[in-house]
Amino acid sequence: MSREEALRKRARELLESKQVVMVVGHRAASTKGKAQPAFIAKPEDAESLIFDETCGQNLAGHLLKVKHLGKIAVVTKGCDSRSILVLLKEKQLDRAQLHILGVGCEGVKEDGKLSDSCITCEYPNPIVCDEMLGEPAPGDRLQTLNPKPQTGELTSDERWRELSEDVSRCIRCYACRQVCPNCYCPVCFVDASQPALVGKTTELSDNMVFHIMRALHMAGRCVECGSCARACPMGIDLMKFNRKAAQIVKERFNVVAGVKEDDAPALTVFDPNDKQEFIR
Amino acid sequence: MTQRVITADGLAKLVTEWAKKGAVYAPVKAGSKDWTEFRRVTSLKETDFSRVNTKQSAKGLLFPQREVMLRFKDGKSEEPAAPEEQVILGIRPCDAAAIAFQAKFFTGQGQTDPYFKARLDRTTFIGFACNTPAETCFCTAVGGSPSGTRGLDLLLTDIGGKYLAEPVTDKGAALIADMPDPAIGDLERKLAEKCAEQMPQAIDTAALKRRLDSGFEHPVWDELNLACVNCGACTFLCPTCHCFDVTDEERKGRGARIRVWDSCQFCIYSQHASGHNPRQTARSRYRNRVMDKFKYTVDMVGELSCVGCGRCIIECPAGIDVRETVEVLTRQLPEAAEKK
Numbered sequence: 368m369s370r371e372e373a374l375r376k377r378a379r380e381l382l383e384s385k386q387v388v389m390v391v392g393h394r395a396a397s398t399k400g401k402a403q404p405a406f407i408a409k410p411e412d413a414e415s416l417i418f419d420e421t422c423g424q425n426l427a428g429h430l431l432k433v434k435h436l437g438k439i440a441v442v443t444k445g446c447d448s449r450s451i452l453v454l455l456k457e458k459q460l461d462r463a464q465l466h467i468l469g470v471g472c473e474g475v476k477e478d479g480k481l482s483d484s485c486i487t488c489e490y491p492n493p494i495v496c497d498e499m500l501g502e503p504a505p506g507d508r509l510q511t512l513n514p515k516p517q518t519g520e521l522t523s524d525e526r527w528r529e530l531s532e533d534v535s536r537c538i539r540c541y542a543c544r545q546v547c548p549n550c551y552c553p554v555c556f557v558d559a560s561q562p563a564l565v566g567k568t569t570e571l572s573d574n575m576v577f578h579i580m581r582a583l584h585m586a587g588r589c590v591e592c593g594s595c596a597r598a599c600p601m602g603i604d605l606m607k608f609n610r611k612a613a614q615i616v617k618e619r620f621n622v623v624a625g626v627k628e629d630d631a632p633a634l635t636v637f638d639p640n641d642k643q644e645f646i647r
Numbered sequence: 648m649t650q651r652v653i654t655a656d657g658l659a660k661l662v663t664e665w666a667k668k669g670a671v672y673a674p675v676k677a678g679s680k681d682w683t684e685f686r687r688v689t690s691l692k693e694t695d696f697s698r699v700n701t702k703q704s705a706k707g708l709l710f711p712q713r714e715v716m717l718r719f720k721d722g723k724s725e726e727p728a729a730p731e732e733q734v735i736l737g738i739r740p741c742d743a744a745a746i747a748f749q750a751k752f753f754t755g756q757g758q759t760d761p762y763f764k765a766r767l768d769r770t771t772f773i774g775f776a777c778n779t780p781a782e783t784c785f786c787t788a789v790g791g792s793p794s795g796t797r798g799l800d801l802l803l804t805d806i807g808g809k810y811l812a813e814p815v816t817d818k819g820a821a822l823i824a825d826m827p828d829p830a831i832g833d834l835e836r837k838l839a840e841k842c843a844e845q846m847p848q849a850i851d852t853a854a855l856k857r858r859l860d861s862g863f864e865h866p867v868w869d870e871l872n873l874a875c876v877n878c879g880a881c882t883f884l885c886p887t888c889h890c891f892d893v894t895d896e897e898r899k900g901r902g903a904r905i906r907v908w909d910s911c912q913f914c915i916y917s918q919h920a921s922g923h924n925p926r927q928t929a930r931s932r933y934r935n936r937v938m939d940k941f942k943y944t945v946d947m948v949g950e951l952s953c954v955g956c957g958r959c960i961i962e963c964p965a966g967i968d969v970r971e972t973v974e975v976l977t978r979q980l981p982e983a984a985e986k987k
Contacts, residue, residue, distance in 0.1 A: 401966040406874070424964075542876070542880045597964070600884060
């Protein structure tokens with residue numbers, strides 16, 4: 368039985384036996400090479416589930432929309448499971464109300480090209496799951512095949528220039544924020560209006576404030592799934608911000624978001640041994 | 648009006664001439680990116696007409712995403728200078744029709760938006776007919792055509808290194824008055840027909856509208872919206888979407904009143920000053936967008952606000968296809984009786 372057949376079979380069983388009220392997965396979109404999140408509530412609809420290189424959406428965030436319905440099964444690749452762990456630690460999800468259908472991920476493709484985040488991915492398999500469907504994906508294979516994108520090698524001025532060029536293309540559609548599984552604030556800082564905190568225009572300064580603040584909010588939480596970069600209609604590599612933040616969190620606190628079930632989110636912990644050289 | 652033939656050299660000369668008198672905007676390849684954008688050009692060499700549609704539509708050239716309405720200082724205000732004359736070259740018939748729709752919205756409801764009107768009056772629209780549709784094109788399904796002339800002054804059709812030019816307005820005719828008459832028969836029509844043949848059949852939009860009229864509370868919306876992430880990519884890339892917000896930016900007695908595009912997909916869009924939000928849920932915001940395209944603007948200005956450019960399909964991060972949405976709605980919503 369192929370992985371996809373196993374997935375459909377299990378989804379159908381879970382729905383028929385009423386162990387879950389819904390299976391969240393992927394289905395093929397109408398345009399070639401794209402998938403759409405699928406919310407399957409009827410056993411017969413399980414046939415539309417797919418899992419392949421087009422399934423780039425991180426489904427963890429979609430769980431927040433349907434968790435009120437009851438126990439949900441979710442198709443979970445490595446990055447999705449890391450986001451689920453972050454959401455569990457932040458008390459946004461209840462583990463008992465999730466049935467995690469693990470799948471090994473060979474990387475997500477965009478226009479036939481392996482997504483940047485998948486090239487650097489160290490966790491193609493779910494960190495946590497209730498059952499694995501199909502074989503796990505080979506761990507570091509992708510990395511050895513593809514060089515890591517360079518980050519943090521530039522001077523401060525060069526970096527600012529490069530980020531300014533990137534961010535000046537932003538049209539403030541917030542696709543990056545909306546697809547992010549860990550962006551779930553009821554009122555985002557950019558939507559605050561009494562008082563307004565961030566300018567709504569596409570001036571470089573307004574765009575930069577949005578992207579830098581978002582990156583800071585993601586530090587220690589972003590699992591580098593790359594959904595934001597893939598969602599951006601203007602082709603901005605938003606992961607430049609997030610990769611850098613994740614790198615700093617790892618260097619300073621030795622924490623990688625969403626890879627352990629029992630550690631606390633890096634920026635919620637005070638440790639007297641933390642480097643505090645900025646306090647003079 | 649008399650059709651003419653323009654050679655590539657002829658068009659190059661015209662572009663150089665126009666660029667001396669005002670701004671010329673045309674599709675240009677966006678740096679290292681795999682798409683084209685409307686940018687200011689001074690010669691035909693800079694342009695790239697190889698894509699069916701530009702990443703963003705031409706709407707920003709008449710209705711910029713960020714527009715200064717006035718500047719103020721110490722209690723005195725100053726309006727911005729009148730916009731310059733501009734030629735938009737290589738706009739596709741769907742995008743031109745979208746601007747004609749926006750013109751109806753901004754100038755045709757008993758109120759005139761002076762900012763839009765000032766630009767509209769100073770813009771010449773030179774369209775490019777589509778010879779080959781993209782996979783996501785569906786203008787023919789919503790009343791458009793790959794060789795449609797609505798909103799244009801002049802329509803050019805690439806007939807292999809040369810362009811057949813069809814004037815739509817006197818302004819368009821004047822642009823090409825010096826060009827030779829064509830010796831080619833109905834080639835242009837044939838090309839356009841061939842393109843249209845490859846495209847979807849017309850949707851019965853009147854029947855869809857009647858379904859939407861009575862379908863506001865139908866449970867179909869509960870399922871349809873689930874995949875949507877409520878970002879504004881579709882609205883900002885849509886050539887007909889025209890909502891805006893106005894903010895004052897002020898510091899020490901000086902500042903500017905600025906309007907920026909707004910999107911019905913954002914929660915803050917419909918939030919009242921009291922804090923009440925009539926469109927609190929993702930479901931209601933998704934429904935609003937679909938209703939707006941196929942019902943509300945029909946009620947308001949008598950036409951759909953979808954021209955079938957396909958940008959929302961290409962860019963939706965959730966893989967949602969408006970053609971599919973329309974298909975599901977047509978299938979599931981009961982059709983209400985036609986109103987007399």
